[in-house]
Amino acid sequence: MRRYNLKKTSEYASALSKYIPNAAHSNFKYKPSAIKFASGSGSRLLDYDGNEYLDLSVRSGAMIFGINNAEFNNRYDYIRSTVKKRDIEYLCSEAILRNVPGADMVRYGLSGTETIQNAMRLARAYTGRKRVVTFEGNYHGNHDNILGGRYNPLTLPYPSINADDPHCSKGGMTNALRDGITVLKWNDIELLENFLYMYHDEIAAVITEPIAVNAGSIMPGEGYLHAVRKLCDRYNIVLIFDEVITGNRTQLGSIQKTMGVKADLTVLGKALSGGDLPVTALLGSRDLMRLYENHEVIYGGTYNGYEMGLYAVYTSMSILSDGYYYDEMRSIAEYIHSLLKDSANAYNTELVIQGDSMCASFHCSPHILTSYEQYTNDIIFMDNLLRDIMILYGIYCCRISRMYPSCALCEEDIAFVQNRVGYIMEDFSAVKERAVSSSLKKSYKI
Ligand SMILES: Cc1ncc(COP(=O)(O)O)c(C=O)c1O
Numbered sequence: 001m002r003r004y005n006l007k008k009t010s011e012y013a014s015a016l017s018k019y020i021p022n023a024a025h026s027n028f029k030y031k032p033s034a035i036k037f038a039s040g041s042g043s044r045l046l047d048y049d050g051n052e053y054l055d056l057s058v059r060s061g062a063m064i065f066g067i068n069n070a071e072f073n074n075r076y077d078y079i080r081s082t083v084k085k086r087d088i089e090y091l092c093s094e095a096i097l098r099n100v101p102g103a104d105m106v107r108y109g110l111s112g113t114e115t116i117q118n119a120m121r122l123a124r125a126y127t128g129r130k131r132v133v134t135f136e137g138n139y140h141g142n143h144d145n146i147l148g149g150r151y152n153p154l155t156l157p158y159p160s161i162n163a164d165d166p167h168c169s170k171g172g173m174t175n176a177l178r179d180g181i182t183v184l185k186w187n188d189i190e191l192l193e194n195f196l197y198m199y200h201d202e203i204a205a206v207i208t209e210p211i212a213v214n215a216g217s218i219m220p221g222e223g224y225l226h227a228v229r230k231l232c233d234r235y236n237i238v239l240i241f242d243e244v245i246t247g248n249r250t251q252l253g254s255i256q257k258t259m260g261v262k263a264d265l266t267v268l269g270k271a272l273s274g275g276d277l278p279v280t281a282l283l284g285s286r287d288l289m290r291l292y293e294n295h296e297v298i299y300g301g302t303y304n305g306y307e308m309g310l311y312a313v314y315t316s317m318s319i320l321s322d323g324y325y326y327d328e329m330r331s332i333a334e335y336i337h338s339l340l341k342d343s344a345n346a347y348n349t350e351l352v353i354q355g356d357s358m359c360a361s362f363h364c365s366p367h368i369l370t371s372y373e374q375y376t377n378d379i380i381f382m383d384n385l386l387r388d389i390m391i392l393y394g395i396y397c398c399r400i401s402r403m404y405p406s407c408a409l410c411e412e413d414i415a416f417v418q419n420r421v422g423y424i425m426e427d428f429s430a431v432k433e434r435a436v437s438s439s440l441k442k443s444y445k446i
């Protein structure tokens with residue numbers, strides 16, 4: 001098998017870039033490996049040259065049913081024709097709240113970015129404090145007061161703001177970042193404990209991804225999230241779980257059910273609605289949410305709670321509720337992971353696959369990463385290179401090296417990977433040494 005020829009696909013992207021910067025609607029300082037797709041169905045995508053890809057990106061994890069899933073579409077139509085408009089908000093909210101421990105009430109939104117902002121505003125109002133603790137490598141949206149910033153013991157409680165930071169944008173309001181957040185290291189409970197001992201009076205909230213997916217799918221250490229919960233309780237700090245990725249993806253509703261830790265506020269997005277229609281949800285205890293009831297805190301948004309979106313959420317929850325698809329997705333994802341690892345092994349290539357298999361990442365590393373510090377530029381470079389080669393043989397992962405399974409995956413997709421992994425690893429092992437010493441590395445550097 002040979003690498004795909006992307007002539008027409010590249011030509012289309014060049015034509016499009018006349019109107020759309022880089023022919024893409026999102027950009028960080030990573031090399032964009034975006035391919036323009038002409039069409040798709042189920043687990044497969046087609047580019048403008050007719051090349052076929054296995055879609056393990058699924059719109060950054062959102063499209064948990066794959067592309068144009070017939071079961072989803074039929075159930076959606078059925079629910080829309082049988083559940084009255086006046087009932088959908090009630091039923092949808094009940095279905096979500098049943099699956100998020102500790103949450104009594106919900107408000108809807110459209111993007112993770114804005115809903116995280118609402119969560120932080122609510123926490124600041126509730127506590128009367130102004131600063132939120134975030135963690136290196138976690139991502140909570142495209143907003144100036146949370147995008148970027150690094151831990152620096154010398155500047156605490158302020159984050160260090162560095163132009164080389166891939167999430168620090170020119171034009172961003174660095175004062176919002178400086179005044180609004182403190183950045184610490186994730187998975188380091190001693191650091192958090194010492195910091196809160198000193199600064200708890202300033203801290204409104206601690207916000208965290210329960211699995212650090214954006215930091216390379218790093219799992220929380222044993223007891224870490226429980227210890228974070230305890231510290232928040234000790235100092236009356238609001239604990240916010242950003243489950244924009246993990247919610248409805250790792251299991252129905254919230255991952256808090258298996259982790260055994262309850263957040264005070266939870267943000268769901270992406271897979272909540274199945275990924276075609278944007279819907280996010282902010283969930284919390286009545287104690288916090290009553291600040292909206294009392295009009296003490298503002299929560300605005302023209303499209304919040306729009307019906308088509310809520311029908312999609314209800315459909316998505318009703319299909320996923322019997323658990324069958326989660327088992328199926330996990331088992332196919334894990335099979336694909338084992339194919340990649342075995343083939344890497346056969347070509348003497350260091351490769352680990354880590355994290356929950358519903359949102360795992362591969363890394364060209366001999367060891368599982370346990371901290372964001374270990375996710376070095378060299379690993380990111382190699383991961384990106386491998387991802388680019390996988391794309392040229394038809395396996396389309398999400399940004400850097402994330403692999404998101406969908407309900408559309410089936411046995412044929414395993415065979416699709418099986419037929420390609422050998423070519424991928426052979427090609428990768430041939431180019432990697434050359435690539436490290438070439439100028440190519442610069443284009444991946446973050
Ligand atoms: C954990 C997490 N939180 C928040 C966001 C922001 O969500 P959105 O892109 O819908 O604004 C993302 C996006 O990828 C995310 O991964």
